[in-house]
Amino acid sequence: MAFQVRPPWLLLLHFIAVIFILPAMASLPAPPSPPATVFDDNYVVAYGGDGYHMINQGTEIRLTMDRSSGAGFRSKLAYGSGFFHMRIKVPAGYTAGVVTAYYVASEPERDVQDEVDFEFLGDTDGNPTTLQTNVFVNGHGDREQRLRLWFDPAADFHDYAILWNPSHLVMFVDGTPVRVLKNLTSRGPEYEFPAKPMRARGSVWDGSDWATDGGRSKVDWGRAPFTAGYQGFGVAACAVATAGDTAARCGSPDLWWNGDGYKSLTAAQQAAYESVRRNLTYDYCTDKSKRNPAPSECSFT
Numbered sequence: 001m002a003f004q005v006r007p008p009w010l011l012l013l014h015f016i017a018v019i020f021i022l023p024a025m026a027s028l029p030a031p032p033s034p035p036a037t038v039f040d041d042n043y044v045v046a047y048g049g050d051g052y053h054m055i056n057q058g059t060e061i062r063l064t065m066d067r068s069s070g071a072g073f074r075s076k077l078a079y080g081s082g083f084f085h086m087r088i089k090v091p092a093g094y095t096a097g098v099v100t101a102y103y104v105a106s107e108p109e110r111d112v113q114d115e116v117d118f119e120f121l122g123d124t125d126g127n128p129t130t131l132q133t134n135v136f137v138n139g140h141g142d143r144e145q146r147l148r149l150w151f152d153p154a155a156d157f158h159d160y161a162i163l164w165n166p167s168h169l170v171m172f173v174d175g176t177p178v179r180v181l182k183n184l185t186s187r188g189p190e191y192e193f194p195a196k197p198m199r200a201r202g203s204v205w206d207g208s209d210w211a212t213d214g215g216r217s218k219v220d221w222g223r224a225p226f227t228a229g230y231q232g233f234g235v236a237a238c239a240v241a242t243a244g245d246t247a248a249r250c251g252s253p254d255l256w257w258n259g260d261g262y263k264s265l266t267a268a269q270q271a272a273y274e275s276v277r278r279n280l281t282y283d284y285c286t287d288k289s290k291r292n293p294a295p296s297e298c299s300f301t
């Protein structure tokens, strides 16, 4: 292998990157990277598995929505804690009404599900996709937050993650925390925190009646099909067989996502999170028309 002489300016750039850029990005203790995994190892098609609406390419899948159907997938197993990751590229162009979702949710039971959502809300031409997050506990939702991301999520794949352990729930975008819900259940029943076994799920679906401009901008089927890409099907989570064994085993500090380094945000993560929060375009905690007074957890962000 030839020895390459690096020009001094490259060395300087490298130096600058190490001193200034890397610390700013040191937002997350690097998790042990899960082994490269194909879709079929951990996931199955939920709907749209007709060979067109969901295309399985092994390490990448495409979900497509047109007038006849959308598509969705789910993990084979349910989990009681974990660090869920997915790389997603949302549909580009005119996507008003189109919702691209990645979420963890308990079995769909009437009115009592636990659920943690990333929902990418498409928009009209020239308006970037908005990220909406939401948390349901025992079927209680109405916890929407909306964020204009600092990049175009339709231009490339980005990393979206949900850390769920006995201390807190943290949602990350490319390693930056964008949402935190602390587990404050010991303070009283008004502090809700997801506890049911949940499956990881993804889907692309028609949210015309609410997703864009409050439902005024709808899916334009003339612009279909709308296609999203998903990658990264390794799962770092605690599989559960029954609801009963969740808390005891999946709360163990021996599971790396429950251990030191994952119990609270570092100072750098907290600072990054606060600057993201200043850019929320909607926050249920400050929407008095929806909940007044604001839910108890809003005092602990």
Ligand SMILES: *[C@@H]1O[C@H](CO)[C@@H](O)[C@H](O)[C@H]1NC(C)=O
Residues within 6 Å of the ligand: 165, 166, 167, 183, 184, 185, 186, 193, 194, 195, 247, 251
């Ligand atoms: C939340 O914290 C309580 C103790 O404060 C614990 O008993 C419970 O298992 C935790 N919830 C989850 C889902 O880990």
Ligand SMILES: *[C@@H]1O[C@H](CO)[C@@H](O)[C@H](O)[C@H]1NC(C)=O
Residues within 6 Å of the ligand: 148, 149, 150, 275, 276, 279
């Ligand atoms: C917040 O918004 C400002 C102005 O639009 C932008 O410059 C900044 O990058 C955003 N910060 C984050 C963390 O999204």
